[in-house]
Amino acid sequence: MTRPTIPASQAMALTNGQKRALEDFYSALGTSNVDLVDHALTENWDDIPLGPGQEPGRNGIKPVFGMFRAAFPDLRLEIETILAEADRAAVRLRMTGTHNGPLMGIPASGKAVDIVIHEFHEFEGDRLRRTWHLEDLLGMFGQIGTWPNAGKGDA
Numbered sequence: 468m469t470r471p472t473i474p475a476s477q478a479m480a481l482t483n484g485q486k487r488a489l490e491d492f493y494s495a496l497g498t499s500n501v502d503l504v505d506h507a508l509t510e511n512w513d514d515i516p517l518g519p520g521q522e523p524g525r526n527g528i529k530p531v532f533g534m535f536r537a538a539f540p541d542l543r544l545e546i547e548t549i550l551a552e553a554d555r556a557a558v559r560l561r562m563t564g565t566h567n568g569p570l571m572g573i574p575a576s577g578k579a580v581d582i583v584i585h586e587f588h589e590f591e592g593d594r595l596r597r598t599w600h601l602e603d604l605l606g607m608f609g610q611i612g613t614w615p616n617a618g619k620g621d622a
Contacts, residue, residue: 471497471544471560480551484593489549489556492595497544499536501529506594513597519571534571539564539580547583554590559583562602571615573608580610 471493481489491507494500508525521527536542542564550557561583566576582603589597608614 471546480553481549481556482593485551485556485590488590488594489546489558489588493544493546493560495528496532496535497542499533501532504528504532509591509594509596512595515597515599538566538568538570538575540567541565556588556590558586558588560586566611570611573611573613573615576611576613578611580607582607582610 471490488507491503495503495507504525508528510525511523512525512528514521514523514528517523517527518531521531539562542562545561545563546558547561548557548559561581563579563581566573566578566580568575583606584600584602586598586600588595
């Protein structure tokens with residue numbers, strides 16, 4: 468997996484440090500080097516909303532990224548659009564990969580997944596302080612062909 472990069476034409480409103488923080492954040496997921504979040508995020512980073520069982524702060528995202536990398540070993544991220552102004556950036560990216568490992572209790576399906584992710588970041592200096600995110604999980608589970616806890620009686 469190559470490091471996701473921000474097109475120069477879309478990075479004009481970002482400082483070099485902010486651009487690096489975004490690239491490190493997405494590279495932490497895209498390359499399995501979860502320690503990159505230590506460079507990208509403030510220690511008390513807010514992830515809104517937290518995933519099921521996710522701890523707050525930057526250390527809380529590391530197991531989530533690890534889970535996705537294990538479920539999609541060939542995961543690829545492509546930054547499609549960035550809109551930035553002052554201490555904020557909106558990012559639209561595409562995640563693709565093959566579901567070859569367990570994910571939230573769902574065994575590997577071998578099916579390809581292609582979803583869009585929208586994230587809104589707030590910077591504190593050159594690090595991300597807060598992230599609001601919306602992943603197309605409905606689309607992802609539909610492409611896999613099942614849902615977490617499917618057939619177990621409670622959703």
